[in-house]
Amino acid sequence: MPSPQAATTTLALFCKVVDNYGDIGICWRLARQLHKEHQIDVQLWVDDLISFQRICPEVATNLETQILDGIRIQYWQNQDASFTPAEIADIVIEFFACDIPPGYIASMAQCERPPVWINLEGLSAEAWVEGCHTLPSPHPSFSLTKYFFFPGFNAKTGGLIHERTLDQERRDFLTNPSNNLQTKAQFFEQLGVLPAEISSLKVSLFCYPHAPVAALFAAWSSQEKPILCLVPDGVVTEAIQNFLGETPTVGNHYSRGALTVRIIPFMPQADYDKLLWSCDLNFVRGEDSFVRAQWAAKAFIWHIYPQDENLHHKKLNAFLQTHLATTHSSKTLSLAWNEVHTGDNWQDLWSNMSKDLATIEIQSQGWLEQMNANGDLASNLLSFVNTKR
Structure with a gap:
């Protein structure tokens, strides 16, 4: 029985x-x-x-x-x-x-x-x-x-938070071992990214409205190599409008110098994970996207949720001291992005950060393994x- x-x-x-x-x-x-x-x-x-x-x-x-x-x-x-x-x-x-x-x-x-x-x-x-x-x-x-x-x-x-299949899903998406799976190229095509933009440095931007977006965009615009910034609909709309001089709308892209800003639909979680996996650098905010950026094993900059008396700055510094894949350049840019200090030279901040992206990605693999062990x-x-x- x-x-x-x-x-x-x-x-x-x-x-x-x-x-x-x-x-x-x-x-x-x-x-x-x-x-x-x-x-x-x-x-x-x-x-x-x-x-x-x-x-x-x-x-x-x-x-x-x-x-x-x-x-x-x-x-x-x-x-x-x-x-x-x-x-x-x-x-x-x-x-x-x-x-x-x-x-x-x-x-x-x-x-x-x-x-x-x-x-x-x-x-x-x-x-x-x-x-x-x-x-x-x-x-x-x-x-x-x-x-x-x-x-x-x-x-x-x-x-x-880490699902059992997450790492394998990321590897499958990036390496495309099966024709039944969506490729990174198909994902970008779905977002309206043009073939000519694929070779650009690709950055996703998800931050709070008070982020110093204009300073970052100005630095990106004056670069020699092209940068594609993918921004979900409704994120820092006012700051983008002020920089571009026009209202950003979903599906459109706007170029200023080396920078192209492309407004993409606000994504379900599974697609947002793919965005993080696909980009060379991710600007994330709060807690959920912050954690998912770590599982993406790519360079990222965290915009932390603001607290009274700047208590969030202590929280930010605690993470930067803990994170294995934090370089001097990424720490400096993170502190500037969160306005821990002001008067930064954003051209220098970006120049130093961009040189470390490959190193950070390698170090991120070690961080991923350490987090999995917990x-x-x-x-x-x-x-x-x-x-x-």
Whole structure:
């Protein structure tokens, strides 16, 4: 007689969108990996379906509940909603201390077997993270404990989001071993990149509106070798318009000296990964694209999410000191891009950085191997959860 099948583990992941695409980007990748690779029944609560739709076009913005890729997506709009213990998941994750509904917490306490409750924190290379990773936080009113779980860059933290097939998908895309797979050339053609532009230095640009785009563009325009900058629709539109003197639109390209700026559609996550793999240099922002740039094993410049009292500068410096593929030139450009200091000579910044691109790409392979050795965030998270059940 066959043994009964074990009940599926359920997980509720709560996400409040603060940084338009970073928060939901992280949560969506994590939800899909937990479901696909670990057979977890995931319900994703999110309060901004419009931002969600930008990275996942299949999302319907007019539905309270929908299922995509096996994930139950719940539009989170009522903080005062009530719940029964039967509605509570086995694992509850709140992303970045987003304050899940009090009614949900109250019902968690009523469960015969309370769920494992995780506060999934933001990514940082700062040393204090290691001491706070997996620390318990007892609830002041209920017999519940929440655990802090930190992504990170070493074995003393939770690691980074990384799907099992990601590295092979990147290799397949770049080397094209099968005619059934899309090639890099076909991908660029899909974006409207002209054959004459393929030989240019290719850069993707994803940053916050306050980035010093004009200074960077001016430096690129005066170069001898051509540079193609691919910018997703809606990113730093005002800065690009001010530099070009005209409103940028999707599908069009604009040239100033050696620089060609091409406006591309805002991409679903899978296509954005391909963009990072295809370019020689990637400017990324926040957390989700920042992590994906590292798995691309290419040179990148991080535009960090701004915080009060410039606390983000400490976070930036902590990463630059940790990252194996950071050269003096990339560090200097990163600090200037994040306006840690001003009055920089952007011609010199770019000249020095461009000379190091090949070296950085080689060093990035070593960084990728080191990050893989730490294990991936989803697996490490579930391993911790299992110690608390």
